[in-house]
Amino acid sequence: MTPGPFKRIALIMLSAVLLGLSLHHGFGNAWLSQYTYASGATDPIGIADLTTAAVEQAAPQTAKPPAPAAPAQPDPAQIETVQTLSKRVVQYNMQVALREDIRYLDGSQTVTWTNPGKKTVSELYFHLYPNAFQSEKSTFMRESGGQLRGDKATAESQGYMKLLTLQTLEGESLLPRLHYVQPDDGNTDDYTLTKLNLPVPVAPGKSVTLSMTYEVKLPEVFARMGYSGNFVMAGQWFPKLAVYELAGTRGRTNEGWNVHQYHGDSEFYSDFGLYSAQITVPENFAVAATGIQTKEAVTQNGTSTYQFYAEDVHDFAWSASPDFIYAEDTLSGTGIPGVRIKLYLDPAHEGLKDRYMHAAKSALSKYAEWYGDYPYSTLSIIVPPKGANGAGGMEYPTLVTALAAESDNPGYSLERTVVHEIGHQYWYGMVASNEFEEAWLDEGFTSYAEDKVMENAYGVEPNLAMEASYITAPAPLKQPSWAYHNSDEYAENVYMRAKLVLVGIEKQVGAKTMSKIMRTYFQKYKFKHPTTSDFQRVVEQVTKEKWQDYFHQYVYGSLMADFSVEAIRVNEVEQDGQTEYESTVLIKRNGGQNGPIPLIFSFTDGEKISKTWDAAESHIQYKVVHAAPLAWVAVDPKNSNVLDNKHINNFMRAEVPEQSRIRWSLGLTKLIEGLLGSVGW
Ligand SMILES: [Zn+2]
Incomplete structure (x- = not known):
């Protein structure tokens, strides 16, 4: 996700550049240009058909080998032999329909979970994230106060997920075995996590398949998912399994579920596998989604049904709108076997499409070159309409959202957001760290990577x-x-x-x-x-x-590495009958150590002396005798210590000789005098 407005505002102040690249147009045949299928395949495919779809997805112009077949029931032994990219722990076969009023989803899914551990497992956990919007009392609403990054909940931002049925393949209802749990805060008004006690435990390597139906009420979007006008962003929209972590994973000594509720400032964590989704929308709506579209949309009875499939991803998101302007291009190069970049633009930003595409290509090229292959054949970028920024600046596997088309001249924030979210394909998408517990591993890494691309592609240096x-x-x-x-x-x-x-x-x-x-x-x-x-x-x-x-x-700690010039004292001294000046300087380390720190002493005669302090101790006193008085002292003048968060104290000008100048409060002054006294001031 992109951070809050404080950063964006700073970025918006920077001027924009227009960079030209040509795109191919035409949404109607979007699915056709890269994938071919056996003729006559008009029925929505079921999970068994995925084998065909996946094998046939390889495009002539890509070097990507045909994807391995997806078995109806993943067999761990077989999975090992085909060398899949990920350990495919989950398999979702989802059907979802967006109602005509675009306020509700009617969903059904079969989900298969394969026990990746060494112990028999007798419970599953499902995230029902839309319940974050069910009431003011949910943990998400309590913690966030109903806003995220400055986007506020509206009167229409209530939402929920209601499980209607939950069954084994034999038809046994499991709903009575389902309980809402609140492991993080005990808030019994929070319904975002459920625990299911299974009738038959799952042995290591074995699978369980459940089927379920559910209804989602979409909130008016302010926090990632929901509708705005006639735009819909479906993120965290289906009942989603938690992650069963193995011993040795993330420092665990015992295997087990990692389960958390939906929190105000937290993102998500889920497991890799196969995701197939049949998405039905009102007839005139286009759909963008994770993965590849496996067949042409089928239109009947006023609806259009799209089929998407993704493998070796850990989430699935989609978006729909009748207004999307579609553009696409392909990219191949180092680490990129051949990727179709699909852009779903809000019409207000049609004129900016080349910038979006350029940013996407720049980002993907650089990340693939620097970190490693982007193994997917698809990447979708959605530009939400004005008013839907709650859905903007968010990452999902092979699909990202840009900032909403609020401004005619978005400045570098346009590129930066696209570059950031695509960075998450690496730091979140593939390196799937736990966003609940260690958000820095995805957001910090992505922010770091984003700066590199912005500098490399646009000459924008971070301050x-x-x-x-x-x-x-x-x-x-x-x-x-x-x-x-x-x-x-x-x-x-x-x-x-x-x-x-x-x-x-x-x-x-x-x-x-x-x-x-x-x-x-x-x-x-x-x-x-x-x-x-x-x-x-x-x-x-x-x-x-x-x-x-x-x-x-x-x-693990919370230190910064602030350094300060605490005091300068200049005294006249007689040396061989001449008047010279003895300057005494106190430098202090107020936070952590961060390598040697450069210092500059500048004298009134223009002479400068450079020194380096190893900063092993908490402070150091320098005494220099020079023909002229000291004029000023600077710590780390080139800002090489990037963890210094207080630069105002890095510089001090000496006042008239024979006086000392001491910064900060009287209390600190006394402390400094004490320190200076102890080192022979
Ligand atoms: Zn992010």
């Missing part, structure tokens, strides 16, 4: 010193999203501070080693669920150094 100065409430990066006191604190830490922590590593090891770290981490943990210590281990393996202190201070 890291300014961004660091926004950090007023540093907090640990590895903690649940709801442990942050508010959304500002969440954003400034998991986006901004996390990014600076990564840049801080880069400053120490150099750009080349840092890119090796990022690539190694991606390669090692793609299609897995890594944790913070997994990343630390990669940093240590690549650099062959211990990073415990750094991670302890800045990742």
Whole structure:
């Protein structure tokens, strides 16, 4: 997701550039240009048909090998032999219809879960995320106050998910076995997570298949999902299984479910597998979705039905509107076997389509080059209409939303948002970290990657010193999203501070080693669920150094690395009958250590002396005798210490000789005098 408006406003102030690239038009045949099918296949395909669809998806112009077949019941032994990208733990076969008033979804699905562990499992957990909008009392609404990134709930923003049936394949109703649970806060008014006690436990390697029907009331969108005008964004819209984590995954000693409710500042966590969706919408609506469209839309009785399929993803989202203006292009290159980029534009931004496409291509090209292959054949970008920004700036597997088309001249925020969300295809989509518990691993990494693309493709350099100065409430990066006191604190830490922590590593090891770290981490943990210590281990393996202190201070801890010039005193001294000046300077480290810190002493005769302080101690006193008095002192004049969030104290001008100038309060003044006294002032 993109962070809140404080960052966007800063970015909007920057001027826009128009970059030209030609696109192909024509939505009606969008599905045809890259995929071919056996003639006569007009029925919506069932899960058994996926075999055919998946095999036939390979486009002539791509180098991607045909995708492996999708078995109706995943057989772990077979999965191993076909070397799938991910361990396919889940398989969803979904049907959903958007009612004509576009306020409701009528859904059904069969879901198969294969026990990836070594223990027999007797319960499943389903996320019913739309229940976040059920009442003011849900945990999401209590924590968020009914707003996200400045987009506020309206009177129409109530929503819910109601499970109508839940059955085994034999037809046994399991609804009585279903209980809402609230492991995070015990809020019994929260219905976003359910626990199902299975009638028959699932042995390791074995599967269970359930079928269910449900109804979703869509909220008027303010938080990712819902409708606005005649635009619909369906994210977190189906009953979705939680992640069963194995021993050794994310530091777990015992395997088990990782379950959380929907929180005000949290995103999501789910598992890899096969997702097939048959989406029915009012006839004139176009549909964008995760994965590939496997057959032409079927129109009958005033509705159109689309069929999509995705493999080795961990979520499925779609969007519908009668107003989308469609454009597409293809991209191939290093790490990109051949990707169809599909753009679903709000008409207000039709004139900007080349910019969207350029941003998407720039981002995908760079990420693939830097981190590794983008293995999917599709990437969709949705531009929501004005008023629907709650749905904007969000990532889903192979599908992202840009900022809503609010402005005629969106500045670099247009490109930046597209670049950011596509970054999540790597840091969230493939490296599937736990967004509930370690949001910095997706948002911080994506923000870091986003800056690199913006600089590389658009020459937009980040002002890291300014961004660091926004950090007023540093907090640990590895903690649940709801442990942050508010959304500002969440954003400034998991986006901004996390990014600076990564840049801080880069400053120490150099750009080349840092890119090796990022690539190694991606390669090692793609299609897995890594944790913070997994990343630390990669940093240590690549650099062959211990990073415990750094991670302890800045990742697990909440330190910044503020340095200050605390005091300057200049005294006249007689030396060999000449008047000289003895300047005494006190420099203080107020936060964590972050490598050696450069200093500059500048004298009134124009002479400058550079020094480097190792900053091992909490403070240091320098005494310099020079022919002229000291004029000023600067700590870290080039802002190389990116974790310094208070730059105002990095510089001090000396006042007239024989006086000292001490910054800050009287209490601190006394402390400093005490310190100076102790070192022989
Ligand atoms: Zn994000």
